[in-house]
Amino acid sequence: MLALHGTGVGAGIAIGKARVISKPGDNIARYEVAEDDLNAELKRFKVGVENAIASLISAGEKFEDSIPEEVAALLETHSLILQDPMLQEETVKIIRDKNVNAEYALLIYQKRMQKVFDEIPDPYLSSKSADISQVIQRVQGALIESDESAEQSLNNQPDGAFDGEIIIANDLTPADTIALKKHQISGFLTNLGGPTSHTAILARSLQIPAIVGLHNALNLLRTGDLLIVDGKRGVILAGPDEVSLDAYRRRREKIIHRSQALETLREAESVSLDGQKVNLLSNVELPEEVALSVRQNAEGVGLYRTEFLFMNREELPDEEEQYQVYSEVLKSSDKSVTIRTLDLGADKQVDGGRVSESQGTNPALGLRAIRLCLHDLGLFKPHLRAIFRASVHGKTKLMVPMLSTVEELDQLFILIAEVKQELRAQGCEFDDAIPIGAMIEVPAAAVAADIFAHKLDFLSIGTNDLIQYTLAIDRIDDEVNYLYDPLHPSILRLVKMVIDAGKNANIPVSMCGEMAGEPEFTRVLLALGLREFSMDPASLLEVKQRILMSDIRLLEQALPAIMSEMEPGKLRQKVTALNQ
Numbered sequence: 410m411l412a413l414h415g416t417g418v419g420a421g422i423a424i425g426k427a428r429v430i431s432k433p434g435d436n437i438a439r440y441e442v443a444e445d446d447l448n449a450e451l452k453r454f455k456v457g458v459e460n461a462i463a464s465l466i467s468a469g470e471k472f473e474d475s476i477p478e479e480v481a482a483l484l485e486t487h488s489l490i491l492q493d494p495m496l497q498e499e500t501v502k503i504i505r506d507k508n509v510n511a512e513y514a515l516l517i518y519q520k521r522m523q524k525v526f527d528e529i530p531d532p533y534l535s536s537k538s539a540d541i542s543q544v545i546q547r548v549q550g551a552l553i554e555s556d557e558s559a560e561q562s563l564n565n566q567p568d569g570a571f572d573g574e575i576i577i578a579n580d581l582t583p584a585d586t587i588a589l590k591k592h593q594i595s596g597f598l599t600n601l602g603g604p605t606s607h608t609a610i611l612a613r614s615l616q617i618p619a620i621v622g623l624h625n626a627l628n629l630l631r632t633g634d635l636l637i638v639d640g641k642r643g644v645i646l647a648g649p650d651e652v653s654l655d656a657y658r659r660r661r662e663k664i665i666h667r668s669q670a671l672e673t674l675r676e677a678e679s680v681s682l683d684g685q686k687v688n689l690l691s692n693v694e695l696p697e698e699v700a701l702s703v704r705q706n707a708e709g710v711g712l713y714r715t716e717f718l719f720m721n722r723e724e725l726p727d728e729e730e731q732y733q734v735y736s737e738v739l740k741s742s743d744k745s746v747t748i749r750t751l752d753l754g755a756d757k758q759v760d761g762g763r764v765s766e767s768q769g770t771n772p773a774l775g776l777r778a779i780r781l782c783l784h785d786l787g788l789f790k791p792h793l794r795a796i797f798r799a800s801v802h803g804k805t806k807l808m809v810p811m812l813s814t815v816e817e818l819d820q821l822f823i824l825i826a827e828v829k830q831e832l833r834a835q836g837c838e839f840d841d842a843i844p845i846g847a848m849i850e851v852p853a854a855a856v857a858a859d860i861f862a863h864k865l866d867f868l869s870i871g872t873n874d875l876i877q878y879t880l881a882i883d884r885i886d887d888e889v890n891y892l893y894d895p896l897h898p899s900i901l902r903l904v905k906m907v908i909d910a911g912k913n914a915n916i917p918v919s920m921c922g923e924m925a926g927e928p929e930f931t932r933v934l935l936a937l938g939l940r941e942f943s944m945d946p947a948s949l950l951e952v953k954q955r956i957l958m959s960d961i962r963l964l965e966q967a968l969p970a971i972m973s974e975m976e977p978g979k980l981r982q983k984v985t986a987l988n989q
């Protein structure tokens with residue numbers, strides 16, 4: 410039995426068979442091939458080589474007569490290298506001698522050849538090793554594709570193709586994760602990723618037990634391995650014994666019973682012991698999740714992430730399609746829905762190519778969210794029009810992400826005025842009094858929250874990005890996710906500044922980052938003055954339970970000692986003490 414640790418992101422326990430999926434461009438995984446499976450692996454290698462040759466031929470045919478001479482020569486060279494018996498024989502030998510998978514055997518061969526070429530004094534001849542590398546990558550790509558790349562396998566497979574399996578990948582994009590939804594997978598594991606990456610957020614909202622940031626899961630786990638995934642603790646057991654299986658089955662039952670017990674709180678009003686009302690709302694990524702929000706009796710949708718509508722498709726949705734989808738979302742909720750304008754960029758890329766083209770060297774600090782929208786009015790204006798048109802179907806609020814300057818707000822107001830005028834001129838109905846708010850998720854906006862508060866109808870604290878930008882930790886980088894700390898004094902101070910700014914300007918302040926859905930932080934947030942929490946609907950009842958058992962006046966008395974605590978360990982202890 411092998412135990413691995415990573416960052417648990419989707420709570421719950423999954424027990425199932427592993428399915429390793431590779432994507433072209435991933436690091437080449439090494440896995441052991443059992444003696445009995447060697448012939449099958451050699452056959453797989455042979456098919457990979459044949460497919461690579463076929464792809465070279467079809468590349469040549471594509472150009473037909475117009476093929477430039479140098480390209481024809483290159484294809485010819487690559488074809489000859491591919492058919493070179495040495496490449497094939499040596500790779501077969503490595504597979505046999507080392508009992509490794511074909512892709513990895515090719516990698517070993519490539520390294521050996523590189524060494525030989527590096528020793529050739531003639532720079533021209535030495536540079537020819539690049540051709541061998543490219544050919545090898547082509548075969549590796551063919552092998553991976555024959556296993557079905559994540560994109561192919563996730564998007565083009567029939568529903569439920571991975572029924573009950575636990576997907577293992579180097580990384581999954583948020584778009585991949587949405588595609589996973591239609592397959593009845595029981596969990597997923599990735600080498601990369603952090604706890605507030607959008608992939609992790611989706612895992613939580615889709616209620617898939619998941620662990621990210623495993624670093625080397627691909628090297629250690631194989632398709633077919635029996636796995637236990639503990640999404641809460643971030644633990645994986647591969648090849649578990651009967652005792653562990655039994656223990657985890659019982660724990661899984663317990664978790665299910667606990668969440669069933671919480672169902673009794675569904676209708677309870679969310680009021681603290683000292684009689685203060687706390688609003689609990691939900692975050693939704695996909696329109697169908699609104700149903701869960703309604704079922705959990707949330708006070709509305711505090712964050713609807715519209716950008717997910719733009720993923721996994723060739724063409725971006727036009728105004729009409731957006732109007733239809735937003736209208737459906739509004740109709741399916743009898744309470745208010747806060748529609749967040751597009752937060753594309755960084756880890757949320759779209760297939761239409763529009764966003765990828767504008768990627769800078771540091772996407773999280775680049776043209777993302779409101780910046781991208783103000784830069785691309787062809788994208789933003791139809792989006793705003795669709796939201797305003799849909800607003801007749803329900804109580805709509807509009808919220809912009811990643812605000813950092815007042816000029817952005819001024820531009821936004823001008824655009825909204827233009828959109829309203831156009832709609833009026835066209836005789837389209839819309840709600841003229843939609844509250845306009847912004848996410849406070851850039852430290853600059855938190856520090857200057859008072860300035861923004863006076864211009865807006867509400868604020869919502871996005872702790873996922875606020876923590877990323879304040880602590881300078883890329884939220885999708887598994888190497889630094891150990892630094893993610895919602896209790897860092899800087900974060901508590903910034904959260905307090907925003908809540909106070911809202912109070913002074915007499916506007917509501919909500920929190921929609923993942924911190925709002927973590928019951929361990931509920932009381933410290935209540936003490937800080939937060940009275941509106943928006944979270945993944947599956948966490949709502951647990952947070953409600955905390956509120957029902959909290960006396961906010963007492964919590965407020967404990968706050969000064971927390972805020973003045975200089976030592977992180979002691980600060981954490983004091984926050985933990987609030988929960989006792």
Ligand code: PEP
Pocket residue numbers: 610712714752850870871872873874875921922923
């Ligand atoms: C946040 O940053 O906290 C947030 C809620 O937005 P997102 O996670 O979509 O960036």
Ligand code: MG
Pocket residue numbers: 810850871873874
């Ligand atoms: Mg954000």
